[in-house]
Amino acid sequence: MPGDQSLPGGEPVPEEADEAVFWETSDIYGAYPRLTEDQIARLAEHGQRRSMAPNDVLLQEGERCETFFVVLSGTVAVVEGYGTPEEHVLRVHGPGRFIGELGLLHGQVAFYTAVAREPGEVLVVSLDQLRHLVSQDSTIGDVVLRACLGRRALLVGQGAGFRIIGSRYSPDTRRLREFAIRNRLPHRWIDLETDEEAEELLRRFGVGPEETPLVIWRDTTLLRNPSNAELARLIGLPSPPAGNRHGDVLIVGSGPAGLAAAVYAASEGLSTTVVEAMATGGQAATSSRIENLLGFPAGISGAELTERAVLQADKFGARISIPLEATGLHPKDEDHYVVAFADGSEIAARAVVLATGARYRRLQVPGIERLEGTSVHYSATLYEAQQCRTDPVAVVGGGNSAGQAVLFLAGYAPKVHLLVRGPSLEANMSRYLVDQVERHPRVEVMLHTEVTEVIGQEVLQELDVVDNFVLTGAEAQEACAYPEVWHGRGRSCMTLETSLPGVFAVGDVRSGSVKRVASAAGEGAMAIHFVHRHLGHSAAPGTTGTSAAAGGSDVSPRIRHKESAWLA
Secondary structure, three states: OOOOOEOOOOOEOOOOOOHHHOOOOOOOOOOOOOOOHHHHHHHHOOEEEEEEOOOOEEEOOOOEOOEEEEEEEOOEEEEEOOOOOOOEEEEEEOOOOEEOOHHHHHOOEOOOEEEEOOOEEEEEEEHHHHHHHHHHOHHHHHHHHHHHHHHHHHHHHHOOOEEEEEOOOOHHHHHHHHHHHHOOOOEEEEEOOOOHHHHHHHHHHOOOHHHOOEEEEOOOEEEEOOOHHHHHHHHOOOOOOOOOOEEEEEEEOOOHHHHHHHHHHHHOOOOEEEEOOOOOOHHHHHOOOEOOOOOOOOOEOHHHHHHHHHHHHHHOOOEEEOOOOEEEEEEOOOOOEEEEEOOOOEEEEEEEEEOOOOOOOOOOOOOOHHHEOOOEOOOOOHHHHOOOOOOOEEEEOOOHHHHHHHHHHOOOOOOEEEEOOOOOOOOOOOHHHHHHHHHOOOEEEEOOEEEEEEEOOOOOOEEEEEEOOEOOHHHHHHHOOOOHHHHOOOOOOOOOEOOOOOOEOOHHHEOOOOOOHHHHHHHHHHHHHHHHHHHHHHOOOOOOEEOHHHOOOEEOOOOOOOOOHHHO
C-alpha cells in the first residue's frame, strides 16, 4: 500500500508495518507498549478469550472502566465522541497491545470509546484481577502502570474529556481547573472571555454567562458551577464512605506521608480510611522528576510515585476518599475521635493521623491573580509544559521543587529563567540538582532576584524583577555593562564598591555579606576607608570630592588618607 497514507487524526503510517497492523498508531511516546508472549500468557491465566466483530464496543465513553482488554488479533480504535458529529479517532491498537489508561486502575469512567475496527480476538481480564497482577507481578505491573500514566498524559495534552466553560477572572473557574489539573483529569478549558466556541455552546444549552462556569461532557451532561465533589462523582473518583463511618485509623491527607501511613496501617490489619481535600500525592505529585528517593536510582515522577502508592494502599484494603476537606477534630468518647468535614459529614476512628502537608505560597505581586491558571501556575507537569513550547518560562524559587521544574520545563521551552531570591542555589537545593541546573544550556539562573509585578491582560507578557542584593568588588566589575569605566580611572573596583564608581554597598543589602550585626558595623567602617580611596583617585588637589555612599556629603581635601592596618 502507498507509504504516504496516514491514520485518522493525521498520524503517519509506518512503512514497516505489516498488513495486520497497518493502521496501528506508532508508539513514539512509550505509552503503547506491545506485551510479550510471556506477559500475555500470564494474563491469560486470569482472563478469558472473546471474539470481536467490526464495530463491537469494548469500552463506552462515560461508563465506568471494569475490564482490561488485550488485543490478540484484529485492531481496536480508541475514539472520542463516538457516534456524534465530533467523532474522531485518537489511537488504533493491534495485536499485543492493551486497551485502557489510568482511569482503568482506579475504576473511573472512560474518557473515550474503544471499538473494534477489524474482526479478531481479545483477552478479557477483570479489574480486580488486573489490580492483583499489577501489585504482585512487577514485569506486568511496571509496563501497565507506566503505559497508563503516559496515556493519561497524552489525553490531557490533547484536550480530551470534559469541557470547563468559564471566565479566566472567575474564582470558581480557577477552582475547577485546579481540581482537574491536580487530579490529572482529561479536560479542555474554554475561556468565556476570548473563545468564540464558548458563546456557541452557551446558546446550544440555553445557558447565560452568569450561570458559568459550566462542566459539559459528551454533550449530554451539564453541570452548572459544580462543587469539586460533584465533579469528582461525575468522573468516578473514590467517594466518601457510606453507612457506618467508624474505623481503626483515619488519615487526613494523601501525600507521601499519608499514603505511607495508609499502606502500613492497612497491611497490618487495621481498618483504614484516607481523606483528601484536593488530590492524592500532595505537593510531591506535581514534581516532574524525583531523583534522590531511596530505591529509585533512575528517578521517578511524582505522578508515578503517587499512583504506585495508591495501588499499594488499595491492595491492602485502605479506602481513599476525594475530595473531603477536614474542618475539625474532637473526642467522641474515651476510645474514639470524630473528624468533621466541610460538607457537614463526620467520621469516627480510634486513632487519627494528620498528614495534611504544606500548602504552596502564592506569589504576592500586583496583577498576578487574573493570570493564575492561564499563564501563571503553581506546578510543573506535562499540562503546563505543553503550554510553553514556544515561549520562555520563568520559575520562581530556589528549592528542589524549583530545580526539578526548571529541568523538566527546559525539555519543552526554548529558555527557562530561574529566579532565586537568595544568594546561591546550594542553600536550599540538593547538589545533584544544582549541577544539572547550572549545566543546562537553556537555563539561566538569576540570583538575588524578586518579582515585583506581572504585566499582561489576558496572558503573561513580561515580569518586572528587582535585584535584591547589590554586587560589589570583583563580582560587580565582572558584571558591569561598561567595563571601560574602570580602565579610565586606572584602578579596579574596590571591595565594597558597586558597578558605579564611588557608590558603595554595606550590610545585608550587599551580595555575599555575612548577616550579622558585627559584620554590618565592620563593613560600614570599611566603606568609609574606601570612600577616601575613591576621593583620592577622583578629586584633584584643592578641590572637593563627593561620596555617593553617605548621601552626597562633602569631604574636606585636607583630610589625611590613612591606611588602617586591619584593612590591609
